[in-house]
Amino acid sequence: MSIPDPAISFVSEHGILLEFVASDCLVIDPVFQQRLCQLARLLRDHSHTGPLLCDIVTAPGSLLLVLHDGRTARRLLRHAETLWRASAQKTIDTNVVSIPVIYGGEFGPDLEQAALMCGMDSQRFAAQHAQGTYFVQSLGFMPGFAYLGGLDPALHLKRKDTPSARVPAGSVAIGGSNTGIYPSESPGGWHIIGRTSLTLFDPRAEQPCLLQPGDTVKFVAVTEHQS
Amino acid sequence: MIEVLLSSPLLTIQDTGRPGWRHLGVPRCGMMDELALRQGNLLLGNDEHAAGLEITSAPVLLRFLQDSAIVLMGADMQASILDQDHKNTRLQGLLTGFVYQLAAGECLRLHAAKTPGQRALLMVRGGCDVPVVLGSRSTDLMSSFGGLNGQALRAGDKIPIGQASHTPIHLKTGVRQHSWNHKLRVLTGPDFTKFDQHSRHALFEKSWMVTAQSNRMGLRLQGDSLQLNESSDKPSTRLLSIGVLPGLIQVPPDGQPILLAADAQTTGGYPAIASIISTDLWQLAYMTNGTRVRFAEVSLAEAHGLARHQQQQMDRLRDALRLRRSPA
Numbered sequence: 314m315s316i317p318d319p320a321i322s323f324v325s326e327h328g329i330l331l332e333f334v335a336s337d338c339l340v341i342d343p344v345f346q347q348r349l350c351q352l353a354r355l356l357r358d359h360s361h362t363g364p365l366l367c368d369i370v371t372a373p374g375s376l377l378l379v380l381h382d383g384r385t386a387r388r389l390l391r392h393a394e395t396l397w398r399a400s401a402q403k404t405i406d407t408n409v410v411s412i413p414v415i416y417g418g419e420f421g422p423d424l425e426q427a428a429l430m431c432g433m434d435s436q437r438f439a440a441q442h443a444q445g446t447y448f449v450q451s452l453g454f455m456p457g458f459a460y461l462g463g464l465d466p467a468l469h470l471k472r473k474d475t476p477s478a479r480v481p482a483g484s485v486a487i488g489g490s491n492t493g494i495y496p497s498e499s500p501g502g503w504h505i506i507g508r509t510s511l512t513l514f515d516p517r518a519e520q521p522c523l524l525q526p527g528d529t530v531k532f533v534a535v536t537e538h539q540s
Numbered sequence: 541m542i543e544v545l546l547s548s549p550l551l552t553i554q555d556t557g558r559p560g561w562r563h564l565g566v567p568r569c570g571m572m573d574e575l576a577l578r579q580g581n582l583l584l585g586n587d588e589h590a591a592g593l594e595i596t597s598a599p600v601l602l603r604f605l606q607d608s609a610i611v612l613m614g615a616d617m618q619a620s621i622l623d624q625d626h627k628n629t630r631l632q633g634l635l636t637g638f639v640y641q642l643a644a645g646e647c648l649r650l651h652a653a654k655t656p657g658q659r660a661l662l663m664v665r666g667g668c669d670v671p672v673v674l675g676s677r678s679t680d681l682m683s684s685f686g687g688l689n690g691q692a693l694r695a696g697d698k699i700p701i702g703q704a705s706h707t708p709i710h711l712k713t714g715v716r717q718h719s720w721n722h723k724l725r726v727l728t729g730p731d732f733t734k735f736d737q738h739s740r741h742a743l744f745e746k747s748w749m750v751t752a753q754s755n756r757m758g759l760r761l762q763g764d765s766l767q768l769n770e771s772s773d774k775p776s777t778r779l780l781s782i783g784v785l786p787g788l789i790q791v792p793p794d795g796q797p798i799l800l801a802a803d804a805q806t807t808g809g810y811p812a813i814a815s816i817i818s819t820d821l822w823q824l825a826y827m828t829n830g831t832r833v834r835f836a837e838v839s840l841a842e843a844h845g846l847a848r849h850q851q852q853q854m855d856r857l858r859d860a861l862r863l864r865r866s867p868a
Contacts, residue, residue, distance in 0.1 A: 322730035325815040326843035328785050330730050339779050353563065368562040370783025372807050377783025379562065384844050452565035453781060453807030456683050460781075497683060514564075516673045516685040522564045 319375075321390070327367070327383040329390070334374035340490060341373045343448050343463055347405050348397075349376060350449070350527025355396045362392045371526040372451045373462070407448070408528045412494070412509050413535040414443065414485050420508035420537075427470055427487065427504045439534060441465055442506065447492060447530040452522065457496035457514025459524040464492050476502035483508045485532065496522075507532075542608075542664065542699040545626070545647065546601035550756075553668045553687040553699065555591035558676035562806045568786060569678040569686065570802050572659055572756065572825035576613035578854060579715040580663035582861055583611050583639055585707030588854075590667030591677035593693070595660040600650040601626060602662075604642045606701065609665040609709050612636050613717050615658035615826060618651035636660075637714040657828025665709060669702035681756070682803060710861060720826040724816045725838045725846070729788065731778070731811035739766040739795075743813060743835055748797065750831040756803040759827055765795030766813060784808040786824075787816040789835075799824065819846040 319331035333349065334341065353369045353376055356362045365388070368379035378393075380386060416439035417424040428438035447461040454460075464487065472488045477500060480486070484495040486503035495501060496513035513523050524530065544551070556577065557570020571577040571594055578588045598617045603624075612619055613636050620632035624645040634640055642648065650660065670677050670688050679687025688697055732740065748761040784790070788800045790810035797813065801824050816824075817838060827833060838846070 320730075323727055323815075323840055324729060324783075324812060325785050325787050326727060326817055326840060326847060328783075328815075330782060332730070332782070334780070341780070367559050370562045370806055372782050373780045375780070375782050377562075377785070379559075379785065383840075383847070451781070451783075451807060452563065453783075454565065454805055456561075456564060456566040456680075458565055514683075516566075516680075516683070521561075521566075521674060526563060 323383070324377060327380045329378045329380070329386055330375060331378065331393075332375045338374060341450065341462060346373060346450055346462060347407060347448060347527050348400065349374070351400055351405050352376065352393065352397055353526060355400060356389075356393060359392065359396065362389055362396075365389050370451070370453075372453070373460070405527070408525065409531065410524060410528055411531050411533055412485075412511060413539070414507040414509050414532045415537055416442070416507040416534055421485070421506040423504040424506040427506055430470060431468060438468065439506065441468060442492065443532045443534045445532070447532075449524050449526050449528045449530065450491070451526060452524070455497060455499060456516070457522045457524070459493055459513075459530070460491045461493055461530055462491065464490055466490070468492075470504050472502040473504065476500050477505070480505060481508065483510060483513070485509060541605040541701060543603040543605055544693050544695055544697040544699070545603055546599060547692070547694050547697070548595070548597040548600050549692070550594075550596035551600060551693040552594050552679040552681065553591050553670055553693070554594045554678045555676055556589045557678050557802065558674050558680070558686070561674050562783065565806050566674060567680065567682070567803050567805060569676065569680050571661060571678075572802055573614055573661060573822040575822045575850070575854075576661050576717060576825075577663065579637070579857065580611040580613045580661060581667070582858055583637075583710055583713065583715055584609055584663055584665045585705055585709050586663065586665060586667050587705075588858075590663070590702070591670065592661055592663035592668060595650060595662060597656060598650040598652045602648045604644065604646055604648065605698075606644050608642045608701065609639050610642065610648065611639055611663045612660060613663070614660040615653055615655065617653050617660045620649050620651065622647040622649055635714070636717045639709050639711050641711075655828060659825045664701055666702040666704040669700040680803070713861065715857065718822065720823045722823065722827060722831055722833050724820045724823060724833060724835055725843070726789070726814040726816050726835045727840060727843055728837065729812035729814045730782070732813055734768050734811060735791075735813055736767050736769050739764070739813075742766065744837060747832045747834050750827045750829060750833060752829045754827075754829065756801055758801055758804055759799040759824060761797045761799060761833065763796070766791045766797060767795055768811065778809050778811055781807040781809040782812070784812070785815070787818065787821050788812050789814045789816070817843040817846060819843070819850045
């Protein structure tokens with residue numbers, strides 16, 4: 314795969330934004346995004362770069378590197394380039410997470426409407442959603458909320474015009490070209506098609522988030538009984 | 541312990557925040573005026589990062605259940621020290637930046653804010669000792685964790701106070717609260733050049749009014765409409781979200797900028813026209829409904845120099861207070 318030169322800009326004097334795709338790009342290649350997530354991990358773990366970094370935020374096609382001191386930007390970018398090139402040859406091992414989902418009914422109040430909008434019945438819609446292999450593009454919106462890429466274009470859905478006031482924790486939803494799971498109860502504009510009983514975010518746990526940038530995600534349809 | 545007798549909206553426990561978790565979508569939170577928190581803590585002999593109270597509105601009435609030393613910073617809320625029944629005033633007109641001592645049972649009243657919405661800070665010797673969650677004691681109001689049970693403080697709450705260090709406190713020395721002028725220095729952002737000439741000009745030449753739809757997540761400003769260059773084939777917003785930080789100025793399609801603050805989420809999809817330099821971020825604590833704000837551009841090198849200068853000032857304060865420590 315070719316290595317695109319990122320556009321580099323500063324988002325505050327300590328934050329460097331690396332944009333690898335044009336701003337009018339809509340869909341990110343999963344393999345490429347996983348390499349970005351891998352680069353973020355390498356930078357965090359490497360003894361030369363880890364101590365310089367306060368935060369790394371992975372987003373689709375971009376990385377935000379937040380430094381303790383912005384004056385070390387040049388040094389960090391040099392290391393980042395080396396790590397990026399060295400990682401080109403490596404295969405990426407990703408963590409695979411299976412998520413049990415009860416589709417439809419009271420747990421997925423928008424499933425029927427969503428299926429209708431996509432011109433299929435709700436069973437087929439749920440089956441197609443459960444068939445996909447997804448990957449965590451980024452986390453954002455709220456702690457532990459993973460934007461999952463890899464959604465079948467037949468299931469893409471424009472966000473609701475009026476967001477729901479209250480989406481329960483564990484709700485599996487579709488917004489635009491992404492699917493995702495609400496980790497906590499919140500207002501939300503995505504279409505709710507099901508629910509999982511797994512805990513997505515627990516700030517007191519040693520590993521606070523079930524899903525990490527770059528993870529592979531599969532949904533498994535279950536009945537209320539099985540969950 | 542401190543007992544909350546009378547609370548006010550958005551009275552929260554905050555420290556220097558929760559950096560290092562943005563990759564999981566966890567916002568920074570922390571005191572809006574982090575500088576003042578650190579100054580007050582140093583004066584009390586606390587760790588700089590110890591947690592205090594952020595007070596957004598008054599009146600507030602607190603009872604100290606143990607002998608305590610406190611420092612107030614930020615906006616003046618006409619503080620006084622009262623007796624146990626909060627009937628008789630022992631001391632009024634407490635100054636910001638000085639240490640006051642309260643005997644067990646005495647109360648602290650914050651009477652009224654001169655400018656509602658401008659925040660005050662209360663630091664106590666030993667710090668607010670609530671559990672550390674993801675490296676910080678700060679209250680995350682959006683996700684309801686940190687602080688005391690993840691909530692703003694209410695009447696009846698009791699805030700545990702930590703063990704004070706052996707470092708003496710400075711009863712006669714004060715620190716100066718930085719004075720705010722609502723002039724924010726900014727760096728142009730990743731999308732600056734995508735805005736039309738009028739907008740790029742207006743950002744710096746016009747003043748911006750803070751609206752009532754502002755909170756710890758973001759301040760919504762009102763003024764000239766900022767618009768992207770007209771170009772038929774370019775989308776009007778970013779199609780993909782990017783990582784964002786407190787201080788970033790985002791412009792939604794209505795053209796009215798949003799200034800991201802301490803509790804801002806970690807990714808955002810609106811074009812980023814500019815960002816406030818970290819040196820000036822503390823001023824957001826004192827910008828409230830109706831405040832007129834102006835932006836001035838600085839270079840990256842200047843921003844780095846200013847950040848360094850601010851750090852050196854804090855280092856000097858730390859050293860100065862250490863030098864005055866009397867021998868044991």
